[in-house]
Amino acid sequence: MRASAPSLPRWPSSAGILLVAYLVSNTLANLETRNIATGFGFLQREAGFGISESAIPYNPANTYFRALAVGVFNTLKVAVVGIILATFIGILAGVARLSRNWLVARLATCYVEGLRNIPVLLQLFFWYALITEGLPGPRQALNPLPGIFLSARGLKLPEPVWQTTHAVMLVVFLVAIAVAWAIGRWAKLRQDRSGQVFPTLPVSLGLIIGLPFLVWLLGGAPMALDVPALQGFNFVGGVTITPEFTALLVGLVLYTATFIAEIVRGGILAVAHGQTEAGLALGLSRGQVLRLVTLPQAMRVIIPPLTSQYLNLTKNSSLAVAIGFPDLVSVANTAINQTGQAVEGVAIIMAVYLTVSLSISTFMNWYNRRIAVKGGR
Amino acid sequence: MSERPKDDRPRNDTPPEQPAQPMSGDQPQQEPPFEETPDEIFAREEEPVEAIAAQPSPQQQAPGLLRVLTGWARENLFSSAGNTLLTLLCLWLLWVAVPPFVQWAFTGAIWSTADPALCRTAEGACWAFIHDKYRFIFFGLYPYTEQWRPVLAMALFIVLIAISCYPPFWRWWLALAWPLVLISCAVLMWGGVLGLTFVPTDAWGGLPLTLILAAVGMIGSFPMAILLALGRRSELPAIRAVCVGFIEFVRGVPLISVLFMASVMFPLFLPEGVTVNKLLRAQVGIILFTAAYLAEAVRGGLQAVPRGQYEAADALGLGYWQKTGLIVLPQALKVAIPPLVNQFISMFKDTSLVIIIGLFDLLTTAKTALADPQWRPFFIESYAFVALIYWSFCFFMSRYSLFIERRLAVGHKRA
Structure with a gap:
């Protein structure tokens, strides 16, 4: 039989090696003439620039390494919050587009078709301008609820003063989640064995919400709040959600949610109607059919494209540099401008994003395998 | 034929318009509508409409328009308590949002004035800003008196695209028209010959630049994507x-x-004294980036080509390139059209990112026009204007993808 692989000439590989050698020598020569150091030694030097918001303590005297770490945490913050919100809004819009209610379906269509076809960067600029130019200054801040202020400087919220009771509440909350998970396992095993149904959802919710609340009451219901107050030209106290973060989050979430909505809609439409009928014929209730028959099958269609939307949102968070949110790209960009070490800077950006992307896709692939058809194909 | 890949579904299924039908088979007509459950929503597509039409109910003789409307409303808006609540909520939302929007965008808007101060006191939008700045937003820093050249180039290009979109025009002369039009566009933009003054790429901007980045990006990344796949x-x-x-x-x-x-990095790779144009560098970046995504779309298409096709080509004694070019690729690309168009659309939107490396594309010009202190408050008008332009292009592409998919019968219904 004929081998299907063509026999290719060997010269391309040697030419490739020569080209790479040529480029490397050019680069080294260029770096030398411009007096730019090579290597990652600069990470240990003092950064000398401030960062407007950071999850970990940071000041300009810290190293470049710490500055970049601040950027990584900011990127992760946007990505995690964004993914959760976009999933929620996306599912809502996707189901709404399939609604029997004509008005709901049309409104959802308008939202999806409208925002999906506008560049996300333009949307970010719009939201950022709306917040910084459209909202009043701190002195005329909007005050929709007592203690909450909305101005061009961002959203100011009251912050509970941290007390021991809160720490205990957090621990109890985590314990309650673990217990709820165990109850779910036990209920499933018991149902498989005896057919008895246990009201898992209300009990779990009661545990997860009720127990911390109980602890809060027992701890004397600490209510002390650090309320933001206007002092001079700006607010002091409370927590701030900056305009940059808000604009980035709102823009990314609303944009990505339109794509997730389409994925969810396609997934639901992909489940054959016979499946629903079979479930009903077996005597399941409509809720059970949705939970046990339709959704698990829709999920198999939904998960792979959903993963790439999560990755897109994470990568698009790099657009933060355009509106001044100090994410990784923005911090690395400043570092590149100061040190001139573009190769290392871009390498760090790419390495971090590759790691994050691979982590997300590994997790989603694991989840996808878990819900895949067992023993099929 | 092959199954089409799953990932193109979301973009291409238009929601079915016919009303849902009750599901149990025994008494399909008289059943009152159920509550809004997703199961019923799914039911809509599958059930044949003829089943309803076959048995007209007694009340249906010659219904008046009003009756049809109220019947439709009862079916689609007020079928249950929950649905009614949702409808009222939506109506309230529309009531809150639409009249102020119309007031802002149309009735209260100022359409043309040279005086920005007049705009600041107006109740509505200041379209006068667009009126004042549209030349800059469309063409950026391109010399003012020469701006008929990008207009002509864009017109040529858009006519070419429009003709290429229509299958009956897919003849041999179209293959000739493409290089011709592209060359004349390049001549018009650059100039320097035929008595046209030379305009360097640094001065290009606005919509022509966006279209160039997108079009050259598509033309350049497509062959590369096929090779990568x-x-x-x-x-x-x-x-x-x-x-x-x-x-x-x-x-x-x-x-x-x-x-x-x-x-930043690319200039470091080049020998001393050699510089490459900024536009070209961005263009190469976009091509490389898009090619990787397109390659995955093409790979999806390649995977959908049945193995028997490869074996048949081998059995006929075709070589690798003959097999690929004549048998595999035509089938694979047909299947890959929807994801390919989706990638083109996202690439078109992504050209707006060149603002970050300082090229004057459509988004940059819109943002720069706002730097004029007099017109600074009117950012909504500026962004809305360019958003509308981007939207029109993207929406056209997505609709065209649906059309061409039906035309090539890629999306034939599965049994």
Whole structure:
């Protein structure tokens, strides 16, 4: 039989090696003439620039390494919050587009078709301008609820003063989640064995919400709040959600949610109607059919494209540099401008994003395998 | 024929319009509508409409328009308590949002004035800003008196696209028209011959620049994507490794970092004294980035080609390139049209990112026009204007993808 692989000439590989050698020598020569150091030694030097918001303590005297770490945490913050919100809004819009209610379906269509076809960067600029130019200054801040202020400087919220009771509440909350998970396992095993149904959802919710609340009451219901107050030209106290973060989050979430909505809609439409009928014929209730028959099958269609939307949102968070949110790209960009070490800077950006992307896709692939058809194909 | 891949579904299924039908088979007519449950929503597509039409109910003789409307409303808006609540909520939302919007955008708007101060006191939008700045937003820094050239180039190009979109025009002369039009566009934009003054790429901007980035990006990335996709399925380990590495690497990083690389790192690679134009560098970055994504779409198409087709080609004694070019690719690309168009659309939107490396594309000009202190408060008008332009192009592309897919019968219904 004929081998299907063509026999290719060997010269391309040697030419490739020569080209790479040529480029490397050019680069080294260029770096030398411009007096730019090579290597990652600069990470240990003092950064000398401030960062407007950071999850970990940071000041300009810290190293470049710490500055970049601040950027990584900011990127992760946007990505995690964004993914959760976009999933929620996306599912809502996707189901709404399939609604029997004509008005709901049309409104959802308008939202999806409208925002999906506008560049996300333009949307970010719009939201950022709306917040910084459209909202009043701190002195005329909007005050929709007592203690909450909305101005061009961002959203100011009251912050509970941290007390021991809160720490205990957090621990109890985590314990309650673990217990709820165990109850779910036990209920499933018991149902498989005896057919008895246990009201898992209300009990779990009661545990997860009720127990911390109980602890809060027992701890004397600490209510002390650090309320933001206007002092001079700006607010002091409370927590701030900056305009940059808000604009980035709102823009990314609303944009990505339109794509997730389409994925969810396609997934639901992909489940054959016979499946629903079979479930009903077996005597399941409509809720059970949705939970046990339709959704698990829709999920198999939904998960792979959903993963790439999560990755897109994470990568698009790099657009933060355009509106001044100090994410990784923005911090690395400043570092590149100061040190001139573009190769290392871009390498760090790419390495971090590759790691994050691979982590997300590994997790989603694991989840996808878990819900895949067992023993099929 | 092959199944089409799943991933193109979301974009292409228009929601079915016919009313849902009750589901149990025994008494399909008289059943009152159920509550709004997703199961019923799914039911809509599958049930044949003829089943309803076959048995007209007694009340249906010659219904008046009013009756049809109220019947429709009862069916689609007020079928249950929950639905009624939702409808009222939506109506309230529309009531709150639409009249102020109309007031802002149309009735209260100022359409043309040279005096920005007048706009600040107006109740509505200041379209006078667009009226004042549209030449800059459309053409950026292109010399004012020469701006008929980008207009002509764009017109030529858009006419070419429009003709190419219509299948009956797919003849041999179209293949000739493309290079001709592209060359004349280049001559018009650059000038320097035929008595046209030379305009360097630094001065290009606005919509022509966006269209150039997108069009050249598509033309350049497509062949590269096909080679990458073929390479990824190659039996030669070295080629496969290089292609997989490139695709996965590029897909794992944001476009911004690729553009940064093109603008900051690339000059370092070149020998002393050699500089490459900024536009070209951005363009290469966009091509490389898009090619990786397109390659995955093409690979999806390649995977959908049944194995028997490859074997048949081998049995006929075709070589690798004959087999690929004549048998495999035509089938694969047909299947890959929807995801390919989706990638083109997202690439068109992504050209707006060149603002970050300082090229004057449509978004940059809109943002720069706002830098004029007099017109600073009117950012909504500016962004809305360019958003509408982007939207029109993207919406046209997505609708065209639906049309061409039906035309080529890629999306034939599964049994």
